[in-house]
Amino acid sequence: MPPRISNEAERDLVETARRVLPAGTFGNVPHEVVIARGEGGRVWDVSGNQYVDYLLGSGPMLIGHAHPEVTAAVQEQLGKGTTFFANNEHGIRLAAAIVDAVPCAEKVRFVSSGSEADLYAMRLARAYKKRDKILKFEGGYHGMSDYGLMSLAPRRSSNFPRPIPDSAGIPKSLQDEVLVAPFNDLDTVASLVREHRQELAAIIVEPLQRLIPPKPGFLEGLRKLTTENGLLLIFDEVVTGFRFAYGGAQEYYGVVPDICTLGKVIGGGFPLAAIAGRADVMAHFDKGAVAEDDYLMQVGTLSGNPIAAVAGLKSLKILKRPGAYERIFHNGRTLMAGYRDILADAGVHARVTGDAPMFDIVFTEREVTDYRSMMGDQDAMKRCNGLLRERGILKGESKYYVSLAHTDEDVRFTLDAFASAIGELARMRAA
């Protein structure tokens, strides 16, 4: 397999990026590929190399890049103005589409990123319950706020429920406000809830945490525990919303939270996210509906931006068409099954984990049930991703996002590339 070409224009851009950006990146993916364009399930870098794209912009491009219907809708709105701060038709219609689709959503508040949505969802729970503590799961991703960064990706293990902040600059006092439990461990959650029920406002959880599926009964158990002990249940559906089903993971797993957060898909590739939930809880965003001290101030310059909203609305319309989710799940299941066969044939010990709309391999022999069992051999992972990139597959460090736009040919190409990469990796390990 020839190495990927890197032309002068791309090398120049990489050099400029190194000069003007910390670590030479936007803070997201580390590799030195500068993307020039995307179409459907593929992207091209500035040097002209083509990739089957499983990064998908970190998830928003579920229906594929530059979908002609989304592009046309955005272009039409571009000529009419790009942001107003005031209510606009597309934003209102998108909120209505979310209320129609998502089981817990009686009211919707728009923000610009998933991080913001999670920050406000946790604040909303604290305002509603008038308690300060939040329980989250080790390795659970809830954005970049001070609360969200507690034990998101700890490099060392601490004793539950004490969190470890994953960033410099987080006030030490906040470690007392977040309790951390292992994902899929209902007994630990139950004992923490019993012990802290007077201080806890909510449990926040990714219904499928990163790539770790919930064990049967886990989400149902969280729902029961929160209801019985008077806490709110928040589903972070920034990733799973409109991806696992049109009604998100809450429809897919049949467990309805009090609040959920949405992002990625609902913005159609533009900055838009949302907090959605029960009307009595969401009332805290309404000055006229609650006592003065209970009001939760929330204002954002770009909230409900009409370009993002029309792109999101069009994306949802495309996802609602017959066969859309069947196609996404078909692609994902074919890839996951193919990967398992390839790993078994090569005698490489790795697990394929996740679910059809998003999955990856973990170089481990253990069952993957929580953050600690998900760690695996990180060096092997990095090497494998690099080998795949050389073979025309673009993905994040630890996730394949599957697209409606991926074709059978893309899937076949990916399986061939993976077989070749795993063969090479096995040879490197044997050497």
Ligand SMILES: Cc1ncc(COP(=O)(O)O)c(C=O)c1O
């Ligand atoms: C589950 C989850 N929640 C929240 C976020 C934060 O979203 P954003 O990057 O839009 O701030 C992410 C981002 O990947 C996520 O995966």
